[in-house]
Amino acid sequence: MSLLTEYLLAFIAVMLIPIYYYYTKLRRIEKFFENFPTPPTEPFFGNARDFTTTSAFLTTLHKYTKAHGSMVHVKMGPVGHVLVCSDHKFLEFLLSSTKILKKSRNLKYLSPWLGDGLVIADGGPKWKTHRKLITPAFHFKILEQFVDIFESASDVLVQKLSEMSGSKSLDIYPYISRCTLDIICETAMGTKIDVQNNEASAYFKGVKDMCRIFVIRTMSIAKRYDFMFKFTKDYVIQQDAVKVLHDYTNQVIDKKRQQLKEKKQEDKEKDFDDLGIKKKKVFLDLILDASVDGQSLSPEEINEEVNTFMFGGHDTTATASTFILYCLANNKEVQDKVYEEQRQLFGDDVKDVKVTYHNLQEMKYLENTVKEGLRLYSPVPIFGRHIDQDIEYDGITIPKGVGVIVFAHGIHMNPEYYPDPEKFDPSRFESCEKRPPYAFIPFSAGVRNCIGQKYAILEIKSLVSKIVRNFELFPSVPEHKMDLAAETVLKSLNGVKIGLKLR
Numbered sequence: 225m226s227l228l229t230e231y232l233l234a235f236i237a238v239m240l241i242p243i244y245y246y247y248t249k250l251r252r253i254e255k256f257f258e259n260f261p262t263p264p265t266e267p268f269f270g271n272a273r274d275f276t277t278t279s280a281f282l283t284t285l286h287k288y289t290k291a292h293g294s295m296v297h298v299k300m301g302p303v304g305h306v307l308v309c310s311d312h313k314f315l316e317f318l319l320s321s322t323k324i325l326k327k328s329r330n331l332k333y334l335s336p337w338l339g340d341g342l343v344i345a346d347g348g349p350k351w352k353t354h355r356k357l358i359t360p361a362f363h364f365k366i367l368e369q370f371v372d373i374f375e376s377a378s379d380v381l382v383q384k385l386s387e388m389s390g391s392k393s394l395d396i397y398p399y400i401s402r403c404t405l406d407i408i409c410e411t412a413m414g415t416k417i418d419v420q421n422n423e424a425s426a427y428f429k430g431v432k433d434m435c436r437i438f439v440i441r442t443m444s445i446a447k448r449y450d451f452m453f454k455f456t457k458d459y460v461i462q463q464d465a466v467k468v469l470h471d472y473t474n475q476v477i478d479k480k481r482q483q484l485k486e487k488k489q490e491d492k493e494k495d496f497d498d499l500g501i502k503k504k505k506v507f508l509d510l511i512l513d514a515s516v517d518g519q520s521l522s523p524e525e526i527n528e529e530v531n532t533f534m535f536g537g538h539d540t541t542a543t544a545s546t547f548i549l550y551c552l553a554n555n556k557e558v559q560d561k562v563y564e565e566q567r568q569l570f571g572d573d574v575k576d577v578k579v580t581y582h583n584l585q586e587m588k589y590l591e592n593t594v595k596e597g598l599r600l601y602s603p604v605p606i607f608g609r610h611i612d613q614d615i616e617y618d619g620i621t622i623p624k625g626v627g628v629i630v631f632a633h634g635i636h637m638n639p640e641y642y643p644d645p646e647k648f649d650p651s652r653f654e655s656c657e658k659r660p661p662y663a664f665i666p667f668s669a670g671v672r673n674c675i676g677q678k679y680a681i682l683e684i685k686s687l688v689s690k691i692v693r694n695f696e697l698f699p700s701v702p703e704h705k706m707d708l709a710a711e712t713v714l715k716s717l718n719g720v721k722i723g724l725k726l727r
């Protein structure tokens with residue numbers, strides 16, 4: 225055989241690899257998707273051009289679900305496929321599975337900041353150990369001590385909003401967002417960054433930059449691939465942001481570690497302050513102390529998990545609280561009931577009272593109001609799963625490689641489970657007997673559900689209760705129609721505007 229023939233054969237063999245790959249992997253996936261309806265596609269693009277902006281993302285998913293049902297095949301470009309799902313039976317199968325634990329691949333854009341922390345982790349043994357180690361940090365005894373932190377941060381919030389009393393159309397999101405960042409920083413690390421009084425905080429800017437760049441990378445073809453992203457301005461911004469965020473957490477963790485070492489050597493009784501009151505333990509203290517089966521987290525892993533809390537625990541609760549306040553401003557009857565419950569609990573002292581964990585548990589009407597807000601404006605409207613092994617569902621094999629979009633907001637707006645779904649009506653949550661359990665999933669469900677959900681509900685109740693006790697809320701004048709978008713969390717691109725007046 226001549227050298228030329230050898231080269232030719234080698235070339236043909238190399239060319240055959242992608243064809244073989246297509247027929248063995250992609251063809252199986254394509255065949256699977258033939259089981260589901262596909263909205264009309266364009267050549268080459270498929271359905272991709274219906275998803276060019278973050279606000280189009282949400283409206284398109286609702287449009288598809290309305291027209292084609294709760295399991296829709298969406299074609300993204302020439303070879304991309306995804307199953308958009310808001311069917312409660314399939315969601316129960318998917319989310320309760322202990323085999324399907326891999327998240328959407330897009331989350332990797334957060335890894336320069338969060339490493340391999342819980343939100344991104346692949347669901348393997350490392351994730352399992354970390355989840356086991358971290359879960360006790362959300363015990364109600366721990367959450368109980370955070371109520372004071374919620375209270376003092378929301379006192380600053382009330383003071384800031386008081387300066388705007390009488391506003392007829394105020395975007396409240398920036399105020400709430402700074403407050404929840406202060407809260408997560410203090411409960412996760414035990415340090416105050418006080419961004420409510422220090423808007424120029426480099427840490428605040430770093431968090432905002434990372435969340436923005438994450439969304440851009442999921443949408444932009446040019447920035448999706450690392451080798452192209454590296455030539456963009458956002459890459460430089462990301463490098464700076466990651467340095468600021470990591471330097472800050474490293475510094476706090478090192479300090480805590482040192483304190484812990486000294487404390488161990490000195491006196492274990494130092495858990496109590498000079499007045500004999502037990503000192504607060506924040507997440508970082510608990511993670512530093514934690515060990516399961518002799519295993520504890522390395523310094524790098526602790527850093528990843530603390531950063532993960534900072535990411536997962538501030539914009540979600542800010543979004544939830546903001547939209548709930550918007551709903552109250554636009555539904556006077558519900559707002560009056562929430563306020564009445566506060567008056568029943570605290571009497572005339574309603575403004576100045578220092579709320580406890582026990583008080584928050586007693587706010588039953590407020591709890592249903594929070595749940596209704598999470599339904600109507602789900603802070604995490606979509607999330608993803610990646611099927612990494614063949615698995616059977618209802619007589620069909622779902623092949624390895626299939627991507628699923630869990631359309632939580634889709635199921636929350638299904639009139640079959642929520643009649644008149646656009647209406648804000650907390651009474652829906654007075655009895656949930658008739659509703660399938662997987663029809664309400666703002667915190668996802670199953671083994672990879674939100675580890676912070678109890679913390680989140682407590683914090684949101686604390687903030688909303690404080691605001692309603694201090695302010696009367698009104699619909700914005702002029703009328704404000706929100707432009708909703710599915711970004712890292714749900715966003716209104718033109719702000720969340722309401723009127724407010726001190727009570």
Ligand code: HEM
Nearest residue numbers: 342343536537540541544603604607667668674675676680
């Ligand atoms: C209203 C507030 C919140 C909402 C709506 C929310 C929603 C969610 C959802 C839907 C998931 C699953 C995402 C997925 O499967 O891809 C999740 C996971 C997670 N959340 Fe939350 N979250 C909230 C607040 C918090 C808070 C306050 C924290 C921490 C302090 C937190 C920490 C996490 C973590 C660490 C995970 C990953 C858990 C794992 O995979 O093991 N979240 N959250």
